[in-house]
Amino acid sequence: MEQAQGELGVSERRACKVLGQARAVQRYTPEIRDDEDRLTGRIVELAAVYGRYGSPRINALLRNEGWMVNHKRVERIWKEAGLKVPQKQPKRGRLWLNDGSCIRLRPERRDHVWAYDFVSARTREGLPLRMLVILDEFTRECLSIDVARRLTSDDVLERLAWLMATRGVPEHLRSDNGSEFTATAVREWLAKVGVKTLYIEPGSPWENGYVESFNGKLRDELLNGEHFHTVLEARILIEQWRQRYNRIRPHSALGYRPPAPESIAAGPPCAALRSSRQRLPTVQELS
Numbered sequence: 644m645e646q647a648q649g650e651l652g653v654s655e656r657r658a659c660k661v662l663g664q665a666r667a668v669q670r671y672t673p674e675i676r677d678d679e680d681r682l683t684g685r686i687v688e689l690a691a692v693y694g695r696y697g698s699p700r701i702n703a704l705l706r707n708e709g710w711m712v713n714h715k716r717v718e719r720i721w722k723e724a725g726l727k728v729p730q731k732q733p734k735r736g737r738l739w740l741n742d743g744s745c746i747r748l749r750p751e752r753r754d755h756v757w758a759y760d761f762v763s764a765r766t767r768e769g770l771p772l773r774m775l776v777i778l779d780e781f782t783r784e785c786l787s788i789d790v791a792r793r794l795t796s797d798d799v800l801e802r803l804a805w806l807m808a809t810r811g812v813p814e815h816l817r818s819d820n821g822s823e824f825t826a827t828a829v830r831e832w833l834a835k836v837g838v839k840t841l842y843i844e845p846g847s848p849w850e851n852g853y854v855e856s857f858n859g860k861l862r863d864e865l866l867n868g869e870h871f872h873t874v875l876e877a878r879i880l881i882e883q884w885r886q887r888y889n890r891i892r893p894h895s896a897l898g899y900r901p902p903a904p905e906s907i908a909a910g911p912p913c914a915a916l917r918s919s920r921q922r923l924p925t926v927q928e929l930s
Contacts, residue, residue, distance in 0.1 A: 750853075754816065767871060775787070782895065
């Protein structure tokens with residue numbers, strides 16, 4: 644604008660009229676707030692700690708810390724700082740019947756439907772790691788992640804027994820058709836406890852969408868960025884991430900609140916079973 648005024652020898656009013664710019668915009672002087680540097684520094688710190696969070700989750704974390712910020716201000720600082728926005732997940736269709744009802748049972752309350760699945764990874768030397776993930780579909784809380792070189796149906800039963808003794812018995816358990824989930828011992832034990840099983844169709848992981856979505860977050864935010872040297876290191880880092888996911892990480896489906904900010908960390912299953920008063924049938928009793 645000043646260049647146009649100097650070259651053409653016209654007033655600011657005339658130059659603004661010709662170029663189509665409001666004089667209020669031309670004369671506007673941005674105000675730098677006193678906390679701008681502190682806020683920018685905190686956003687950069689949070690982005691460094693939670694590298695796969697976008698500006699909406701960073702904004703939710705700031706609000707939880709007590710910052711009175713507008714999401715537009717956070718987005719502006721986010722762009723000015725050159726921070727990376729994670730790519731959005733592609734939208735997936737759902738399975739519907741001809742009458743418009745959804746095949747999948749939807750969770751309606753806490754402990755209504757649990758879902759469990761296995762996630763695979765490797766340590767630095769290339770040896771396999773296996774993780775058993777158990778999730779409450781309604782609250783989105785990750786109840787446990789067991790990590791070992793090998794996990795069997797007995798390990799699945801042990802973890803389920805501990806969770807049900809300490810948290811309560813769900814009405815349904817959703818899973819794929821893996822041998823660890825469809826084993827006779829597992830099915831009979833769940834039937835005695837009173838838990839109904841929901842097995843998805845083979846080759847249809849989207850029917851177990853809650854736990855599949857969680858597995859994607861686990862892989863994107865942790866597994867893809869870590870080299871595990873030992874199983875013990877993997878257990879510690881994965882448990883730390885699980886605690887952050889439950890207590891700190893804002894969940895978009897929950898209005899950017901964490902799934903279980905006051906949840907208690909899962910402990911060793913054997914010790915929990917010994918301290919529990921509720922008795923559940925053992926694998927030997929089923930044989």
